[in-house]
Amino acid sequence: MYEIDGVLYAGERKPMIKVKAVRATDDFKLFIKFTNGEEKIYNAGELICQGIFRKLQDVSLFKQAYIDYGTVVWGDTLDIAPEYLYQNSEVIL
Numbered sequence: 001m002y003e004i005d006g007v008l009y010a011g012e013r014k015p016m017i018k019v020k021a022v023r024a025t026d027d028f029k030l031f032i033k034f035t036n037g038e039e040k041i042y043n044a045g046e047l048i049c050q051g052i053f054r055k056l057q058d059v060s061l062f063k064q065a066y067i068d069y070g071t072v073v074w075g076d077t078l079d080i081a082p083e084y085l086y087q088n089s090e091v092i093l
Contacts, residue, residue, distance in 0.1 A: 017086045018070025024063045028056070030072065031092070032085055040089035052078065 002013040021033040030042040048056040056062045056074065065072050073079040 016070075017082050019067050019072055019082045019085065020070075022065050022067055022072050024065040026059055026063070028059070028062055030065060030085070030089075032072070032089060034082070034086060035070065038086075039092045040086070041092055042085050042089040047080075 001011070002009050015036065018035045019032055020035050023031040025031070028044045028048055030044060031039070032042060033039045044053075044056065044062070047053050048062070055078065061074060064074055067073070068079070071079050071082055072085065
């Protein structure tokens with residue numbers, strides 16, 4: 001059990017995962033380095049077919065991915081949680 005700002009949580013506290021580096025490719029993949037040192041690939045093929053993320057079907061926009069406070073973002077309106085990217089990416093061998 002652990003506490004954050006007066007709220008008690010069950011289980012062990014996991015370290016916060018953030019994105020340290022990102023590179024977007026022409027085939028809608030993100031090469032990501034996380035703060036824990038792991039490097040992974042996220043395939044955004046399904047994501048860019050959903051809701052607001054359809055904007056990212058424009059490869060020139062997709063390739064403008066950058067990091068803001070440990071999160072992958074595109075402009076002021078699109079971002080993907082680092083935890084989601086970590087859990088849904090494949091390890092680079």
